[in-house]
Amino acid sequence: MDTMEITKFVGGFCGALLIFLLLNFFSNAIYDTHSEMTAYTIEVADDGAEDAAPAEEVDVEALVASADPADGEGVFRKCAACHKLDGTDGVGPHLNGIVGREAGAVDGFAYSDGMAAHGPWTPEALFAFLEDPKGVIPGTKMSFAGLKKEQDRADIIAYLQATE
DSSP states (O other): OOHHHHHHHHHHHHHHHHHHHHHHHHHHHHSOSSSGGGOOOOOOOOOSOOSSOOOOOOOHHHHHHTOOHHHHHHHGGGTTTTOOSSSOOSSSOOOTTOTTSBTTOSTTOOOOHHHHTSOBOOHHHHHHHHHOHHHHSTTOSOOOOOOOOHHHHHHHHHHHHHTO
16 A cells, blocks of 8 residues: 555545535534524413322331331442441441431541531431432432332331441
């Protein structure tokens, strides 16, 4: 392969790239998809009724009171990758005495600003946080997706209370 063939290949590639860019430019000029002129608003009469059913209120105290700490220990394995119960910190802070403790209160652990300003960890606050950590405390460093099952959250809270 000599330099003339390499020049032909590079020239062909550059020519194809130029054609592609020109087609893109002219198609964007003809079909402007980023303009607000292409958005249509459809007016809908408001009948005053909500489409979604209201969220069911959960009695967290009763759910935690009837929860099984042994089951919570099994569910806690998901948390044990980052949290410990022996008073030492891992990737996350230790969870000894978490129920009733102020959020962001473990000395020597670098909390996010949202976590440090959250308030006390009541069973209700833990219940909501364990369902959707990033939704309850935006900016939290905790990357856990959450526990969707109410019983799993109640079992973990009962387990954490039992290990205090």
